[in-house]
Structures are given as C-alpha cells and as structure tokens.
Amino acid sequence: MTEFELITALTARLPTNDFVVRGAGDDCAVLELGSPGTQTLLKTDAVVEGIHFLPETEPARVGHKALARALSDIAAMGGTPTAALISLGLPRQFDPQRIQELYRGLNRLAARYQVAVVGGETTTNPERLWISVTVLGTVPRGQALLRSGAKMGDALFVTGELGGSLLGKHLDFEPRLDEGRWLAESGRVHAMMDVSDGLAGDLGHLLTASGGLGADLWAAALPISPAAKEQARQSDLSKPARVAALSDGEDFELVFAVPPGQAVPLLDGWKARFPQVRLSCIGKITAEPGIRLRTEDGIRPLNMKGYEHFS
Amino acid sequence: MTEFELITALTARLPTNDFVVRGAGDDCAVLELGSPGTQTLLKTDAVVEGIHFLPETEPARVGHKALARALSDIAAMGGTPTAALISLGLPRQFDPQRIQELYRGLNRLAARYQVAVVGGETTTNPERLWISVTVLGTVPRGQALLRSGAKMGDALFVTGELGGSLLGKHLDFEPRLDEGRWLAESGRVHAMMDVSDGLAGDLGHLLTASGGLGADLWAAALPISPAAKEQARQSDLSKPARVAALSDGEDFELVFAVPPGQAVPLLDGWKARFPQVRLSCIGKITAEPGIRLRTEDGIRPLNMKGYEHFS
Numbered sequence A, B: 001m002t003e004f005e006l007i008t009a010l011t012a013r014l015p016t017n018d019f020v021v022r023g024a025g026d027d028c029a030v031l032e033l034g035s036p037g038t039q040t041l042l043k044t045d046a047v048v049e050g051i052h053f054l055p056e057t058e059p060a061r062v063g064h065k066a067l068a069r070a071l072s073d074i075a076a077m078g079g080t081p082t083a084a085l086i087s088l089g090l091p092r093q094f095d096p097q098r099i100q101e102l103y104r105g106l107n108r109l110a111a112r113y114q115v116a117v118v119g120g121e122t123t124t125n126p127e128r129l130w131i132s133v134t135v136l137g138t139v140p141r142g143q144a145l146l147r148s149g150a151k152m153g154d155a156l157f158v159t160g161e162l163g164g165s166l167l168g169k170h171l172d173f174e175p176r177l178d179e180g181r182w183l184a185e186s187g188r189v190h191a192m193m194d195v196s197d198g199l200a201g202d203l204g205h206l207l208t209a210s211g212g213l214g215a216d217l218w219a220a221a222l223p224i225s226p227a228a229k230e231q232a233r234q235s236d237l238s239k240p241a242r243v244a245a246l247s248d249g250e251d252f253e254l255v256f257a258v259p260p261g262q263a264v265p266l267l268d269g270w271k272a273r274f275p276q277v278r279l280s281c282i283g284k285i286t287a288e289p290g291i292r293l294r295t296e297d298g299i300r301p302l303n304m305k306g307y308e309h310f311s
Helices: A003-011 A059-076 A096-112 A177-186 A199-209 A226-234 A241-247 A260-273 B003-011 B059-076 B096-112 B177-186 B199-209 B226-234 B241-247 B260-273
Strands: A020-022 A029-031 A038-048 A080-090 A116-124 A130-140 A155-159 A191-195 A214-218 A253-258 A279-286 A290-295 A298-302 B020-022 B029-031 B038-048 B080-090 B116-124 B130-140 B155-159 B191-195 B214-218 B253-258 B279-286 B290-295 B298-302
Touching: A003 B096, A003 B116, A020 B116, A029 B080, A029 B116, A038 A059, A038 B080, A038 B116, A038 B130, A059 A080, A059 A096, A059 A130, A059 A177, A059 A191, A080 A096, A080 A177, A080 B029, A080 B038, A080 B130, A096 A116, A096 B003, A116 B003, A116 B020, A116 B029, A116 B038, A130 A177, A130 B038, A130 B080, A130 B130, A155 A260, A177 A191, A177 A253, A177 A260, A191 A199, A199 A214, A199 A241, A199 A253, A199 A290, A226 A241, A253 A260, A260 A279, B038 B059, B059 B080, B059 B096, B059 B130, B059 B177, B059 B191, B080 B096, B080 B177, B096 B116, B130 B177, B155 B260, B177 B191, B177 B253, B177 B260, B191 B199, B199 B214, B199 B241, B199 B253, B199 B290, B226 B241, B253 B260, B260 B279
Parallel strands: A080 A116, A214 A290, B080 B116, B214 B290
Antiparallel strands: A020 A029, A029 A038, A038 A130, A080 A130, A155 A253, A155 A279, A191 A253, A214 A279, A290 A298, B020 B029, B029 B038, B038 B130, B080 B130, B155 B253, B155 B279, B191 B253, B214 B279, B290 B298
16 A cells, blocks of 8 residues: 555545535645634644755754745645644754754744744654644635636646756745735636645646646746756756656645636736746646646656656 | 753744734644634644554554544643644554554544544654644633633642553543533633643643742642552552652643632532542642642642652
C-alpha cells in the first residue's frame, strides 16, 4: 500500500458534522461556525529537518517557510489568514538561539499579514527539528475557491514562474495571499489550488476533483523560472527546464481555471493590480481526461511527473 | 536556557491582532471571529513515539490518546469541540494497518463527541511516528474558563482521581468535555485548567496566571487513584502514592476554583449530574504565593514536583 493509497483509505471514512462545508481533500477545510458573513478555513502543515530544510539552513528562513506553506493554502482558497498555532518537536540537544531565530522569521511573516500567533506547544522529537503550523483563516461566505469547480473549455492560468524552487525560492517565497483574495473577489474563477507538488501532479488533483476532466497545456506558454534553467545548465543529469517547470515541487504558485470569456478581462485586471507578478495562460480544460502538452512537434500525454509519454 | 525559559522568551513577543481574545498561555487560544453568540477555541497538541506511547502500544489507543489530549484542553475552557486536523509524521517503513488502526481509535472518539475530522497531512519523520492534532471548538461568548480568574479564598476542586496514569489511563482517558461544559454553564467557576503535567505544577500555572496567588491543599482530601497506590506498591523505589497524585503527568482531570459560597451548591449539582465522577474539594486559594500541603503533621511548602520541602 502506497502512502497515497493509505491517505485515500483514511480520508474515505472520516467523521463529519453539520459545521463542515468542505472536509479533507482541498487546500483547506471550510467550516461554517455561525458568523453571518464569513466561513472559516483551517489548514495544518509540517516541515521536518532533513526533508524540507537542512540542519544548516538559516533558521529564520525555516520559520518563514513553515508558516508560508500554510498561508499558501489559505491563499489558494481566496482567504485571509487570522491566527496560527505552532507545534515544535525539539531534538534532545537544541540550540535556543536557533529556535528564537526560527520564530523571528515566522513572526516577521505573520506580522506582515496581520496573522496572530496564538500559541502552540513544544515536545521532543529526538533526532530532528519538527515544526507543525496550523492556520485559521476566513473567507466571505460562498467565496472560497475549491479545486472542484473547473469546467470544460475553461482557460488555465498560473501565477509567477515555475521550477527550480530548491535553488532558494522554497525557503523565501511569498504566499500569494493578496493575489488569491483578489481572484476570489473577482468572481471569475471556477477552481483554484496552490502548486506545491509540481504543476503536472497538482493540476491532476484539480482535474480529478472537478469530475475527471483533462487539460491541454501549451509548452511555449509555460512560465519557466530562471532557476529551472539554471538548474538544467548546472548538470547534464538535471531534468530539462521545461520538465522542471512541470514537475518540481514547492513552487507555491496558484493555478486556476476561468471561463474562456473571462480570460482577457481577468488578465487586464491582473496587470493593473499586480503589475510585478507574472500571470500566464498555460492551456485549457478539456472533456478528455489526462494532461497533454502541445509543443512545436505535436501534442503528447504528460505523466504526473511532467514527462511526456512517447508512444 | 531551559525549555521553559525558551517558551517564555518566545511567547513574550508573538504577533497579535483584533481577533484574539486570549493568545498563548492558556489551555486553548480564544478567538473572536464574528459569530454573534460564540467564540472560537483553538489548540494543537502532538504525541511522539517513544515519548507519549511505545512502538508496541496498540495503535487504536494511540489514536484515541492523540485526539483526547487536545479535547481535554477544549474541556478545560468549558468548550465544545467542532473539528480536528491530523498531521502525521510517518517513519520510512510504516505499516499501513497500524495507521488505519490508529485512525480507527481516533475516529471513534471523534464520532462520540460529534467532532469532524476535516483533513490534515502526511509527511515523513524517519525515526518515529508523530501525530499532531489540532482541534477547533466553540464556547458561548464570554463563557470560556481561563486560568487567570482565581480569587483569594476560592475553594479548589479537582475531578476524578490523580496519579499512576502511566499504568493505563494515559491511553484510555475520557476527556472531561461534558463536565467542563457543565461547569462553564454553571457560572460558578472563576478559573479552570486541565491537569496534564501533574497537579502541583499545573496548579502553579493557574496561580501565576491569576496574579501570583497561592494555595493550601489538604492531603487527606486528595483523590489518590488506585493506580497511584498500585504503582507505589510495585516497587520500593516508586514515589509514595500521595506524591504521585500531586506530580504524575497525564491525569487529564480538571482543576478549578470557585467562590467559597458556591462550593456546596456546586457539589450538590455535580452529584446530581455526574453521579459516577468523583469531585473533590482539595483546598483553597490564598493570598500568600506558593503551594502548601496540610497533613496531620502540619503544613509545609510543596515544590512543583509535588514533594514537600522540609526545612
């Protein structure tokens, strides 16, 4: 049984109640807690030493990343973060200054978005530092952007640039909170999620959640980051930059679907509001399941890892 | 710098905002999210293999404990749990059936209290299983019972029996949710918290939060559990049962302070409502700081570990 199969089995039969608008399976849970105008978003996310950061990573960047990941999920719903809880697993020998630096990075990001850090707890994780962050956010009633609303013919957009995040962006990225909220308020977006595990794989989740649709992507339209190109240059063994843009994890950009007639007004509005942030129309939603990449050589199926299938 | 000093330093300068009624430093955070009648409670808590449970502990009991600990904190505020998020750190080689059993125990407890499990996430923690649980709850506006409201002269009560939890209760305890809510609704309670790190130490936190008050405890009134006595019998090296009742962790009972004139009506009401749950008046709040134990031999200061100081 793979981890994915395990998660599928576990989430198939979770207890629920009348407060739940959306449970497991989206970027955040959506709850209805009786506030007249708003719904509540809830997300938890962990970073682990040796997996999401290294022992020598500057601790302020680790703290930034730990919170930014969860904020990116709030952004992906079009929400506003309100409060965060931090759960720390400390190695037996820990350097207090390292933890204080970590909090400095985390608190600085929290303060920038008016997120209150309302507590948490500390326990022991003997071999490695563990930081688990829970974020509570709000979204105007009915405005939360789910993964499940994409429609056949929708135009697909992605913010920023993709690939090569490991060269630095994964530690320093800014969660797309302003952009996510603007998109939700625009009323033009059918479905949205954040790109955390690679565009090809994450888009696959959005298509599955939207009822088993597919997508055609245009290779020439993919916003390949300079880091993805740099990474490809560094070694002959690296994957090509385009594959990196389709498959590298930790981009923390937003991918979303809008009705075709809304694509141009949305792009115009975006350029006026976020002139410094690239927004790319990368393809369209199709009735035929699966993801395909259109290049100068034709159109071919993509796998979840962003590689083209050659038949 | 000790872990306690670190936490004090970290929590001294956390970002806050207008949504926060109570941040770090109580059993739960209390938030004001715009619901007319209720406030929101938020708590996160983790259990770690080798620390809070053993590799051979039945996984359903581990799942029960992981959720019950956080529910105990909701109980300590007088709240009602609504939703939970689970963050799992899986060792490299994990047994899927172990995780499914863990969820079975967790889900069973969640269903008993109508708590929705609304998602979470899975990552790798190579050496040991890690389970982090976040619980969101609600409490009628202004009814949350904080640690900080105790007054000089208040009678001190504790639910259930104390000590020896490691013999089994730490895995199987029932969070005192019905009792906590009943106490909050009674309007008679000044301050409350759950006893998770030993009565002497936790009561010390309540007294500090209430402005540096103290307490006199009556040794003969302490509800010493049969497990604490059994543990003391098992080995000459064990601490005496009374010390265990004052210091053993993971009791997950509630300790609370009520005005002296309310003590008898509260006890009467309790016996009618919870005839099967022991409630003990164990002492009183004093203006003089520190905790003292009154025995047949006189009155002596107690340290945080529940041992008496002999001068």
